[in-house]
Amino acid sequence: MEQPDHDLVRSNFHIAMFPWFAMGHLTPFLHLSNELAARGHRITFLLPKKAQTKLQHLNHHPHLITFHSITVPHVEGLPKGAETASEIPLSSIHFLTIAMDRTRDQIHDFLNASAADPKHIIDMIVFDLAHWIPDIARGLGIKSIYYGVICAAVYAAALVPAPECNSVPVTVTEERQRRNPPPPYPSSTVVMTRDYEVRSLIAIREPCGEGVTFYQRVITSTKECDAFCLRTCRELEGDFCDYLEAKYQKPVLLTGPVLGLNKIPQQLEDRWAEWFGGFEAGSVVFCAVGSQWIFEKDQFQEVLLGFELTGLPFLVALKPPLGCETIEEALPDGFEERVRGRGVVFGGWVQQPLILSHPAVGCFVHHCGFGSMWESLLSKKQIVLVPQWPDQILGTKLMAKELKAAVEVEREESGWISKESLKEAIKSVMDTESEVGVMVKRNHEKWREIVSEAGFMGGYVDRFVQNLKQIV
Structure with a gap:
């Protein structure tokens, strides 16, 4: 493998990645890490020990991407030794989020130690469900980057700031009445209409950790972060991205789909x-x-x-x-x-x-x-x-x-x-x-x-990196 220019590497970012402990989040974070490493940036990927073995073969730049093990504490309600969502039933996800939140001190200590070493200073941390990351990062002078790995339409339809969404609805009828996305929502078709669809939305405001719902996690993360980024493109979801920028009053940066298919x-x-x-x-x-x-x-x-x-x-x-x-x-x-x-x-x-x-x-x-x-x-x-x-x-x-x-x-x-x-x-x-x-x-x-089209995906990542440079 061709080695990067080390002078260039030192002038580029050192980025920490801390995704939710599920393969559907860990994998796209690693795909993004590969794209960033291909452009000379160093990555420290924070993840549970068990997940490393599942992801090691997807690390295409081991000289620039380092896996750093996080110890997932045992929480009552989780099977012993469980560290990722694929190891547990959906009914136990609540307990895994509690376990993730209890790694807060580990993440803080890692970032703090990096700040004391000029060779390992972290410039930014990319995260999703750990809503406390912006608070930690801010105190250490590190930028926090929220990275959503699902459709922009999902955020636009269900995850925009709205006071009435902080309480849990009692019935499907109540949920339907208040889940019409507020104007100027850009689509009449990308909406929940049927009872089973509406019922699925109720879950986003049920407990997802100690004293916090999924909805509150996302809203806190996206409002408090230094940059709100999504894994999509304007060609498919430009109207939804514009809507999110208006609702959040901050730019929405896009990475493109970042699939890692060139290395399969x-x-x-x-x-x-x-x-x-x-x-x-x-x-x-x-x-x-x-x-x-x-x-x-x-x-x-x-x-x-x-x-x-x-x-x-x-x-x-x-x-x-x-x-x-x-x-x-x-x-x-x-x-x-x-x-x-x-x-x-x-x-x-x-x-x-x-x-x-x-x-x-x-x-x-x-x-x-x-x-x-x-x-x-x-x-x-x-x-x-x-x-x-x-x-x-x-x-x-x-x-x-x-x-x-x-x-x-x-x-x-x-x-x-x-x-x-x-x-x-x-x-x-x-x-x-x-x-x-x-x-x-x-x-x-x-x-x-x-x-x-040639250059489509790479162009998105290049523009994303330029946006990060402006933030840092």
């Missing part, structure tokens, strides 16, 4: 290469919904039956449902025999970017996590979305209603996903004669060309 492994695992190799181009449906979504058993089985009903070959990457240790024990009766040779349900990690690049894949069904959203947009595969959490629901509205580049699976008012609705959504994009499929493919291609 070049070889698909043999078992998947062989399996996909048995199907025609564009015929396979691939589904992945992230590491934290675990279905109830009945919903898990209904979803699998929906894939079966398509009559298409499929690979579905899902964790075993609640109450089940293995995928096999949760499968519908007779399912394995009926789909043998064309359908696989896999409970482990898969090489998502490489699978998406395989010519046999024609459709990607996912939860619209922000990383998956961008990976699907940059691919040539048809997109079907099955969101669960507020950020995913609003991201889905952006993709399906605003950009018209994807199809959302219709749910019942309870939030139930029927096998028929899943089948219909997939068939609507995979049927070559479908008007819907033709429309979303055309729009998808238009947006893919825009964001795939």
Whole structure:
């Protein structure tokens, strides 16, 4: 690997990174770290010990990016030794945020020690859910940079300063009445409308740590930080960014999507290469919904039956449902025999970017996590979305209603996903004669060309670095 000019390195930033202890936050922070290191900046990445082993292979500049271990204290309610969100059920996230907050002294001591050593002075710290970072950083003369790794539309629709949002609503009706984004909100389609969608928003004002809600964490962080930054681009979300600047009365800096796709492994695992190799181009449906979504058993089985009903070959990457240790024990009766040779349900990690690049894949069904959203947009595969959490629901509205580049699976008012609705959504994009499929493919291609243009992503990072120089 080519070594940087050390005189240049000394003239550049030394940046600390402290993301929330979940892979969906740790990974994009490391992608940003790689981009900054490629431009000569030094990074100290503060993270739990267990997460280091999962991220080490993504550190493309080990001479400039150093991992610094944080000891995650045990909190009653957390499984012993748990350090990251992927190790615990969603019901325990509250306790993990308490544990993160109790690392405050460690972070302070690290930053304070760096301030005393001219060779290791930290210029800024980039963070997200640790809302106390600006207070610590300010006292040490360090700039604090809030980095949001989800859609700008999510912040605009649900996370703008509003006094009435500091209390927890009692009913869905109350939540709906006060969750219409205040004017001049720029979209009539990227909004929560159905009961199950509105219910998901209530969670942002429930306890998320000791004496603080998720909403309060984000609002405190974004108001108190020295710079409010988002992992998006103006081409897709410019109107939402303008709206946020007006509501927060501060600039919103953009990094672009920062996906790290230029460094992905070049070889698909043999078992998947062989399996996909048995199907025609564009015929396979691939589904992945992230590491934290675990279905109830009945919903898990209904979803699998929906894939079966398509009559298409499929690979579905899902964790075993609640109450089940293995995928096999949760499968519908007779399912394995009926789909043998064309359908696989896999409970482990898969090489998502490489699978998406395989010519046999024609459709990607996912939860619209922000990383998956961008990976699907940059691919040539048809997109079907099955969101669960507020950020995913609003991201889905952006993709399906605003950009018209994807199809959302219709749910019942309870939030139930029927096998028929899943089948219909997939068939609507995979049927070559479908008007819907033709429309979303055309729009998808238009947006893919825009964001795939040479220099597009690198240009965003370059401008982001220039903005940081002005702040420091």
